[in-house]
Amino acid sequence: MDKKKNISMAVIKRLPKYHRYLMDLMKNDVDRISSKELSEKIGFTASQIRQDLNCFGDFGQQGYGYNVGELYGQICNILGLTKTYKTVIIGAGNIGQAIANYTRFEKIGFRLEAIFDINPKLIGIRIRDIEIRDIDYLDDYLKESSIDIGVICVPNNNAQKVCDILVKNKVKGIWNFAPVDLVTPEGIKIENVHLSDSLLTLTCLLNDID
Template sequence: MDKYSKVSITVIRRLPKYYRYLGELIDKGINRISSQELSKMTGFTASQIRQDLNNFGGFGQQGYGYNVEELHGELGKILGLDTIYKAVIAGAGNLGQAIANYKGFEDAGFKVLSLFDKNPKLIGLKIREIEIKDVDYMVEFIKENNVDIGIITTPKAYAQDIADIFVKAEVKGIWNFAPTDLNVPDNIIVENVRLNESLFALSYFLKQKHIH
């Protein structure tokens, strides 16, 4: 395990927000920021921010705050964004195509090499110069291109079959958009994106606001 393996998942999930805000500060030409100012931007307390960042080493200086560019760069390294990750998408429907179309992933170092589908009407089409290929060739393609990440945007019924193919092809991680839990070996990292659950949470808060 790496040196950050004992850091809690709740801290890890806050890091991308810090990274995003620091990127915005760089765009505005701001060189340094205090934990109090970062607190106002992020909504986390200043002490929480300091505790979070102290898990990864001392970035700030008493009376100076944080060097924005330096902290942004260090958080990028911690998040692994100084590495290029190769990915494929299984499921070339609307969601799969939207992900392939999103340039922000490539800017962050995630390169989608291909989409895969079983629908003959889609095979051969290109999304931003990324070709949709027959799912039957997915294992071969992943192994030939040393793909790191498999992205699942298929309907729920096909998700486990796709995950099994990704495991067979020896991907390192799976980004799962299907609303189902996957059964994969412990050495495969799975990050689930639950669009429905997020929408249901929004529905709950809207209802509470309406009730009160």
């Protein structure tokens, strides 16, 4: 684990995919796999795999392959899957509700504590037994809670304001679904899901084949 601090963002972005494939291998009772076999499944080159996995320890053995269970455990550890993350969702529109309803995120340690919205029609409604609260009380709520992740699902023009409230209250992780690039002090970790950007990537690719 001492090598961990040197893991690049590019490797971090590939880790969830390793995690998915290793979990499948575990489910299928595969104990060992070579970088070549893993390459065929996962679609990265064998050399890329060796380089990536070398970032966080000495797992592979020439002519012997990787110990699937050990590798899986280590990746879970690096991905922070051994912890739980107290989470609030801000914005209970389409995507906010979808995220709130995703029970499988709980396996990742995502523990939904509260949901906030500005819309009086939504305030008071319950999603999976969690009441939607008035966004005016977000600041007060955060002062009294210890929240790890804030999920921003509000429209563009409110996203930075919500982000500032989260940061002010020591929320360190932001999962941002608003199509804006948030400005935060150093140390705050942001992961963006820009759905419009993703759709535009697809239309761009489609346009290319005409």
